[in-house]
Amino acid sequence: MAIVFEKPKSLTDAALHYCPGCTHGIIHRLVAEAIDGLDMQSQTVGVAPVGCAVFAYNYFNCDMVEAPHGRAPAVATGIKRVCPQNLVFTYQGDGDLAAIGTAETVHAASRGENITIIFVNNAIYGMTGGQMAPTSLPNQITQTSPYGRDVKTAGYPIRVCEMLSTLSGTAYAERVSVDSVPNIRKAAKAIRKAFDVQKAGKGFSIIEVLSTCPTNWGLNPVESLDWLRDNMMPYYPLGVYKDKTAEGGDAK
Amino acid sequence: MSENRDLNAVLAGFGGQGILFMGKAIAYAGLLDGREVSWLPSYGPEMRGGTANCSVCISDEQIGCPLVTEPDALIVMNRPSFEKFVSTVKPGGTVVVESSIISAKVERGDVSVYYVPATTLAEQHGLNGLANIILMGKLLEATGFSAMETMEKTMEKIVPAKKAHLIPKNIEALQLGAAY
Amino acid sequence: MSQRVLMKGNEALAEAAIRAGCRYFFGYPITPQTELAAYMAKRLPKIDGCFLQAESEIAAINMVLGASAAGARVMTSSSSPGISLKTEGISYMVGSDLPALIINVQRGGPGLGGIQPSQADYWQATKAPGHGDLHILVFAPDSVQEMVDTVANAFALADEYRMPAMILADGMLGQMMEPVTLPEECGVTLPEKSWATNGHAGDARNIANSLYIDAVELESLVRARFARYAEIEEKHSQHEAYALEDAEVVVTAYGASARVAKAAVREARAKGIKAGLLRPITLWPFPKKAYEDAAKTAKSFLCVEMSMGQMVDDVRLAVGGKRPVAFYGRTGGIIPTPAEVLGEIEKQAGGTE
Numbered sequence: 001m002a003i004v005f006e007k008p009k010s011l012t013d014a015a016l017h018y019c020p021g022c023t024h025g026i027i028h029r030l031v032a033e034a035i036d037g038l039d040m041q042s043q044t045v046g047v048a049p050v051g052c053a054v055f056a057y058n059y060f061n062c063d064m065v066e067a068p069h070g071r072a073p074a075v076a077t078g079i080k081r082v083c084p085q086n087l088v089f090t091y092q093g094d095g096d097l098a099a100i101g102t103a104e105t106v107h108a109a110s111r112g113e114n115i116t117i118i119f120v121n122n123a124i125y126g127m128t129g130g131q132m133a134p135t136s137l138p139n140q141i142t143q144t145s146p147y148g149r150d151v152k153t154a155g156y157p158i159r160v161c162e163m164l165s166t167l168s169g170t171a172y173a174e175r176v177s178v179d180s181v182p183n184i185r186k187a188a189k190a191i192r193k194a195f196d197v198q199k200a201g202k203g204f205s206i207i208e209v210l211s212t213c214p215t216n217w218g219l220n221p222v223e224s225l226d227w228l229r230d231n232m233m234p235y236y237p238l239g240v241y242k243d244k245t246a247e248g249g250d251a252k
Numbered sequence: 253m254s255e256n257r258d259l260n261a262v263l264a265g266f267g268g269q270g271i272l273f274m275g276k277a278i279a280y281a282g283l284l285d286g287r288e289v290s291w292l293p294s295y296g297p298e299m300r301g302g303t304a305n306c307s308v309c310i311s312d313e314q315i316g317c318p319l320v321t322e323p324d325a326l327i328v329m330n331r332p333s334f335e336k337f338v339s340t341v342k343p344g345g346t347v348v349v350e351s352s353i354i355s356a357k358v359e360r361g362d363v364s365v366y367y368v369p370a371t372t373l374a375e376q377h378g379l380n381g382l383a384n385i386i387l388m389g390k391l392l393e394a395t396g397f398s399a400m401e402t403m404e405k406t407m408e409k410i411v412p413a414k415k416a417h418l419i420p421k422n423i424e425a426l427q428l429g430a431a432y
Numbered sequence: 433m434s435q436r437v438l439m440k441g442n443e444a445l446a447e448a449a450i451r452a453g454c455r456y457f458f459g460y461p462i463t464p465q466t467e468l469a470a471y472m473a474k475r476l477p478k479i480d481g482c483f484l485q486a487e488s489e490i491a492a493i494n495m496v497l498g499a500s501a502a503g504a505r506v507m508t509s510s511s512s513p514g515i516s517l518k519t520e521g522i523s524y525m526v527g528s529d530l531p532a533l534i535i536n537v538q539r540g541g542p543g544l545g546g547i548q549p550s551q552a553d554y555w556q557a558t559k560a561p562g563h564g565d566l567h568i569l570v571f572a573p574d575s576v577q578e579m580v581d582t583v584a585n586a587f588a589l590a591d592e593y594r595m596p597a598m599i600l601a602d603g604m605l606g607q608m609m610e611p612v613t614l615p616e617e618c619g620v621t622l623p624e625k626s627w628a629t630n631g632h633a634g635d636a637r638n639i640a641n642s643l644y645i646d647a648v649e650l651e652s653l654v655r656a657r658f659a660r661y662a663e664i665e666e667k668h669s670q671h672e673a674y675a676l677e678d679a680e681v682v683v684t685a686y687g688a689s690a691r692v693a694k695a696a697v698r699e700a701r702a703k704g705i706k707a708g709l710l711r712p713i714t715l716w717p718f719p720k721k722a723y724e725d726a727a728k729t730a731k732s733f734l735c736v737e738m739s740m741g742q743m744v745d746d747v748r749l750a751v752g753g754k755r756p757v758a759f760y761g762r763t764g765g766i767i768p769t770p771a772e773v774l775g776e777i778e779k780q781a782g783g784t785e
Binding site for chain 1: 486491494499502503521641
């Protein structure tokens, strides 16, 4: 009988620890499929963050480094400078990438560091139990914004792809979502595209994936997908924000 | 043991007068003599504030503290350095004063003082910019920390390649200072 | 043997690292270590190496972490306030068993402090270079030559025991020029690093990680690391004994202040005072046994530091109350003079007769 569906080689057999309905599992699979697609499992080094994906080193079936909170782009820089032939990616959440690690993110992009960042944006700190994230929406209720995020005191959510697309070193930036089958297919293509950009030595690439957090949003999985579509997508429009390959390799 | 005298010197003046280079030259002469040497500059904002000074030691034993607080030899090339350092010189020590810039006189009687109008001398002899080397020549002659021959060899070694044509002038400046 | 050349401490450290096979440097500018980074920026690109000026000391140490995990011989350098920022990364490197060389050209603190030479980071280097149960190797050379000689040894021990090593210098050693004989520029064979995360799949894959949620597992890992620390203490403590055989007043100091102390000891001997110098070269491991031995003949100890008294804690622990331990220090960037230290030696000698 022909096999029509199987686990990617670039995922281990370890059972994922993510909550029911969380979309991290889908994103892990998409990254692993992209690595398999390039046949680069044994040439890939991943960098895990601090946050819900902290155990990513247990799941990706390649060499992995666990970075201090927010420092994954700096750690990936060190790895890539030593091993330029390897595929080097970080897998980071919104608190890790856009709060404590903002400087590392922005400067890796500005250097055109030839790495790929998989940025999982679910608008909340999941691992620590649902605090306000740099990407939490205006008026969003969290443990540390119990009356809703007040932009007068807590500021505005950061649109990471838009911000990084202004930097000359950013070669590819795209925001995708995993809320539906068509969007998951687009996300898969985007991740593959980012890895291709890295393989071609074009520079920094980032794929921002809008993701759900049913547990900390206090919604069931289906409601969560609706909430993502109704609330996150308007603030964080999907699409390609930077593509140097389409511009003949030149910076904007 | 070396025939040359030990040296614990402070060299001080304005940035741009070649204070640090002069210190390096003295230390390098000690190196060529096969002795222990150290060179320690003032560093940081002080450098950018206009004054520069450095400590240079030459000895047959390992240098203890490379920061010289009680020098036995002092070259001063501006008034603030004169005010700051003359009183720190050990009794019996040597002070070389750039007298075309500093009009003051050393008031203590327990040190040997040489007033050398180095900038004026340099201009008169077509040695512009080499006042520091003239003063170093005087210090060499007055203290005997090394031999003139070694000092000349030093200039050949440490004058940067792109300024190699200035080596004879440096040597002339040394001799001029020593003879003053 | 190579020729003696005149070199600035910071530049000599950089050249020694290159000759020890280091081709990766990540750092951030800070006085008084700047010449080290500048030297690397000039040299490394010419020899297929990588110099990268990071956006912060935090980023720099994490680039070091990544490069080390990937198997490279790698270093960073900074000065006191910058080292504070690196402590996070240092702790993660210890927890992930990753080697690297970190240089601290100390300046006065706390806070922004000053930029003049200081030894006020002894506690940080030897007791808490990061959070958690940990040690790193800490070397305290006292001359430009010894700094150069220490570099290759520090890299080798860091690799052997898979832990970071620090050279604890100061603004005086970094800024001064002294004659130095550099090691030959013959190729260095770097050790095989089968644990490196530089591309392996499946069962062969490597993980560099410091997270252990299971307390029992974490305890056993930390215990295993401390067993290695015990071996290092046994095998790799280093010190210099100067005029110690019959010394009644044992002066003890490290790095720059040991230079001053040695000059004072010489002057004391010239005056007929039986003084000697015990100079730790490794601060971790601390050469405890040398102190135990010295305590057998000494009447008293005098610890001299460019701080308010930090190493003196370890001296007192090592002497174990058998002899009085006095302290003399200057801080904030002031270097004690040999005359000041001689005065303290005379007080000790007078007090013990």
